[in-house]
Amino acid sequence: MKLPGEEEAGRGVGHSLVYMVIGVSAFVLIVLFAVFKGNDSKRGGSEYLQKVQEQKEEEIKQEELAAAQEEEAKPKLRAEDLDFWDMYPEEEETKTERDAVNAADTVTSKNPYTEKAEREKEEERQREEEAQNDPATDGKHTLITNPDGTEEWVLISPYLTKNTFDFTKMEDKAGLKQYMENGRKISYVGVDISKHTGKVYFPSLKAAGVDYVMIRLGSRGYTTGQITLDENFKENIEGAIEAQLDVGIYFYSQAVSQDEAVQEANFVVQNLEPYRAHVKYPVAFNMGFVSNDKSRIEGLSREDKTTVTISFLDAVRASGYVPMIYGDKEWLLKEVDLTKLQDYDVWLSQEEEIPDYPYRYAMWQYNTDGVLNGIDGGADLNICFVSYSER
Numbered sequence: 001m002k003l004p005g006e007e008e009a010g011r012g013v014g015h016s017l018v019y020m021v022i023g024v025s026a027f028v029l030i031v032l033f034a035v036f037k038g039n040d041s042k043r044g045g046s047e048y049l050q051k052v053q054e055q056k057e058e059e060i061k062q063e064e065l066a067a068a069q070e071e072e073a074k075p076k077l078r079a080e081d082l083d084f085w086d087m088y089p090e091e092e093e094t095k096t097e098r099d100a101v102n103a104a105d106t107v108t109s110k111n112p113y114t115e116k117a118e119r120e121k122e123e124e125r126q127r128e129e130e131a132q133n134d135p136a137t138d139g140k141h142t143l144i145t146n147p148d149g150t151e152e153w154v155l156i157s158p159y160l161t162k163n164t165f166d167f168t169k170m171e172d173k174a175g176l177k178q179y180m181e182n183g184r185k186i187s188y189v190g191v192d193i194s195k196h197t198g199k200v201y202f203p204s205l206k207a208a209g210v211d212y213v214m215i216r217l218g219s220r221g222y223t224t225g226q227i228t229l230d231e232n233f234k235e236n237i238e239g240a241i242e243a244q245l246d247v248g249i250y251f252y253s254q255a256v257s258q259d260e261a262v263q264e265a266n267f268v269v270q271n272l273e274p275y276r277a278h279v280k281y282p283v284a285f286n287m288g289f290v291s292n293d294k295s296r297i298e299g300l301s302r303e304d305k306t307t308v309t310i311s312f313l314d315a316v317r318a319s320g321y322v323p324m325i326y327g328d329k330e331w332l333l334k335e336v337d338l339t340k341l342q343d344y345d346v347w348l349s350q351e352e353e354i355p356d357y358p359y360r361y362a363m364w365q366y367n368t369d370g371v372l373n374g375i376d377g378g379a380d381l382n383i384c385f386v387s388y389s390e391r
Contacts, residue, residue: 114263142358143331147289154333158247160342161360165385170354174211175371177383188212190281190382194251195232197375202243203375212246212281212384214347217268219252222261224297227267241278246389248281250326250347251312254296255287256304258311265315272321280389282324282362284347285312306337313344322388329357345386362386 019223135141135153171178179187189209193200194216205213215236218229230236240247251268255261272279287309289295297305313323325336326347332338338359346361355364362385369378 004118043247071147089271113221142329142356143335144333146330146334152334156172156358160338160358162358163360167354174209176381177366179385181381186385188384188387190214190248190363190373190384191372192216192380192382193232193236193375195230197379198233198377200236200239201374202239202245205372205375206243206245208373210245210372210374212248212389213240214248214250214281214284214382215240215252217249217271220254220264222254222290222293222297225254225256225260225296227264229271231267233271237275237278241275246280247275247278248284248388249279249321250284250286253285253287253308253312253314255308256296256300258307261311262315265312265319268316269319269321276320279321280391281384282322282345282347283316284324285309285316286326286328288327302335302337305335311334313341322391324362329355332357332359334371347382 017045037205077336109141125283140156141153142156144154146152165179169180176184177187177188188211190212191210193207202213202323213236215233216230217233218227237247246390249268249272251264252266253261255264268283272283287297287305289298309325316323317381322345324347325332325341326343326349327336328349332346332348345363346359347363347365348355348361349368350357350366351365351367355366363382364378364383364385367379367381370381372379372381
């Protein structure tokens with residue numbers, strides 16, 4: 001049996017307990033929510049800080065890389081740049097002693113076979129250098145003999161046309177030179193004559209194989225300066241024409257001016273007029289010094305002699321003849337300027353088996369004391385490489 005009031009009291013206590021449980025649960029939930037929220041905030045803050053840290057590290061790496069590249073681009077210091085030792089001058093005696101020691105060490109350490117090979121190599125180099133500097137072997141000089149007998153090496157000009165004769169093709173037939181090609185003679189036999197030659201038998205010259213004669217027309221006196229006709233000119237030219245030999249002319253000049261040179265040329269042209277049609281070979285200008293005496297041209301400079309020569313040759317050419325300059329090697333290389341005479345054919349006088357005149361020439365006088373039927377005494381023998389009669 002319940003006493004009055006017990007049921008209400010029990011109900012009141014139950015409700016309070018329920019409310020207390022609900023409140024405690026709500027408080028726990030709130031606390032848990034706060035803890036979780038706090039953890040989420042901490043976790044978010046950590047991620048942000050981590051990102052900032054990584055960005056900072058990346059910037060540091062980029063700065064270090066740029067610094068390394070800049071350092072790499074700088075010029076490297078070489079051993080020879082370290083010249084601070086020059087600030088401390090070395091005592092001469094110490095340096096000399098050390099050099100002597102080094103030299104001694106070098107000699108001592110060398111293999112004797114290597115040393116011999118190096119010495120031979122150096123000697124060979126010196127010989128080659130001497131050969132290059134020797135005008136006799138350098139291929140750039142040629143030897144001439146001056147009128148007083150002295151010898152001189154003259155530089156060969158690279159601007160003048162060189163001769164291209166192959167003297168292995170040269171043959172002698174009865175003392176007369178012939179230039180052969182494929183078994184055929186392509187040169188012409190000649191002699192030059194004057195009053196000093198004496199009596200000439202032209203049919204005998206023709207029979208001996210002579211093709212042409214160079215006849216002296218006249219000369220100018222080397223002291224008086226007077227022009228004279230060669231005493232045998234008329235007889236010689238008419239005899240050569242009758243024997244059907246080709247004819248060329250030369251004049252011995254001592255002109256000391258352009259006017260005198262033109263005067264000589266006009267003298268030649270006037271005396272050739274009756275024989276013009278028979279003069280097939282050149283009219284040559286022969287100027288030279290006199291043996292054992294002084295000539296009037298000795299006061300002329302090289303330029304003067306060149307100018308006089310050109311004046312004569314141009315006047316001859318203007319008259320319709322082929323001009324030619326005669327001279328020995330010394331005269332042509334030293335006494336006149338060949339660079340101004342390239343328009344004229346050359347008649348070379350050089351008594352050698354093989355001439356060493358370096359430039360082009362059309363005619364060569366190779367013997368002034370030859371033996372030839374038709375001439376009593378020594379004959380001046382020539383070979384011509386140009387077919388003037390067929391021009």
